[in-house]
Amino acid sequence: MVYDMEKGKFPIRLENIDSFVELKQVALRNSLELWMHTDPMSQKNESVQNQVEHLLTTLQKSGTGVPAVVLRRLNQSQPLPPSSLQRFLRARNISGVVLADHPTVFHNRYYQSIYDTAENINVSYPEWQSPEEDLNFVTDTAKALADVATVLGRALYQLAGGTKFSDNIQADPQTVTRLLYGFLVRANNSWFQSFLRQDLRSILGDGPLQHYIAVSSPTNTTYIVQCALANLTGEVTDLTREQCQDPSKVPNENKDLYEYTWVQGPMNSNQTDRLPRCVRSTARLARALSPAFELGQWGSTEYSTWTESRWKDISARIFLIASKELEFVTLTVGFGVLVFSLIITYCINAKADVLFIAPREPGAVSF
Incomplete structure (x- = not known):
């Protein structure tokens, strides 16, 4: 994103960014504390330091109305933890803060890994x-995350120029718990189904979503995130299905500015059929491609590169070892069958002259 901003390929430029607020690990707060991490190097600039101070003060003021969240400052000399803010600071000094549930050591050791599960x-x-x-x-996790979102929402409202601070800005725990359930437990649920297009129904499974990121194509998770953002930030219009699929023919509709999606909609009151509708939003997809691929600099230490695994069918052979008891029984039965067959063979051979009578030779035939 920073590369695109520098090259003018992104709607927003670096000069348009006033403050940077980033959320990292916030789900495992051992207490009520939420820690505000800042960068000590950029604050050597007095202007940036004043902006950071204003940012921290605004966040703390926003947290006073949420008893379940207590924002704490850290020693100004403590380095910034791994975060996206670091990449922006390498391009330009920006006042920024990283919110996390830990002061120094990660609470969630599986953060952003395949083991970062609901459990x-x-x-x-x-x-x-x-x-x-x-x-x-x-x-309880949904309630805690909703409290953090409430503090952040109130702070962003003030930072964006809001003058009449209102306690009515409140994150909905119901929405948070639905997001957690859909992404981490069961994707195939009634809420996800309501804001997806009909042709995307098949991507919903009975388990959690696959979070493996492909190199060249969007994953199912990406599509669902886009649809969820459109549902939460967009608005429902009264357009028909045909108008929704081609809004350029409708007066006062701007296809270049908005994204129009015909979704399945919620169930009706009888729970028999869905009520499809057209959602207008600004949620769009953009390619998240490293500049190293665009520039052909595969060995770049400036931009990230990665490789995609080569998928093959995995096969295995399993050799089972019988128990000692089964081996003993098998050996005993086998030895018994051998002895029995030897006795039968001996008896038959001894009585062969009785059991097997040789055929007589035919006599001379007279005519």
Whole structure:
């Protein structure tokens, strides 16, 4: 993104960024504390330091109305943890803060790995509930994340120029718990189905979504994130299906500015059919391609590069070893069969003259 901003390939330039707020690990807060990490190097500039101070003060002020979140400052000399903010700071000094649930050491050791699952962030549901009840069951983790989102939303409102601060800015725990359930537990649920296009129904499975990122094509998770953002930030229009698929023919509709999606919609009151609708939003997809691929600099240490695994069918041979008891029984039975067959053979051979009578030779035939 920074590369695209520098080359003018992104709608926003680096000069347009006033402040940078980044969320890292926030799901495993051991207490009420949420730590605000800043960069000590960029704050050597007095102007940046003043902007960072204003940013921290605004965040702390926003947190006073949320008792479940206490924002803490760290020693100004402590380095910035691994974050996207570092890449922006390499291009330009920006006032920024990284919010995390830890001061120095990660609480979630599996963060952004294949083991970053629902169980490892303490998301659980009563065993007797149905999948639909689990979808709407507000977990403690969802409540904690909603509190963090509330603080962040109020702070961003003020930083964006809002003058009349309102306690009405409140994140919905119901929405948070649905997102957690859909992405980490069961993708095939009624909420995800309601905001997907009909042709994308097949990507929903009964388990969590696959978070492996392909090099050249979007994954199912990417499509669902786009649809979720469109559902949460867009608006429902009264366009028909034909108009939604080609809004350029409709007056006062701007296809270049908005994305129009014909979604399945929620179930009707009888729970028999869905109520499809057209959603207008600004949620779009853009290629997340490293500049190293565009520039052909495969050995670049400036831009990230990666390789995609070569997928092959895995096969294995399993050799089972019998128990000692089974081996003994098999040996005993085999030895018994051998002895029995030898005795039978001896007896038959001894009585061969009786059991097997040689045929008489035919006598002379007279005519």
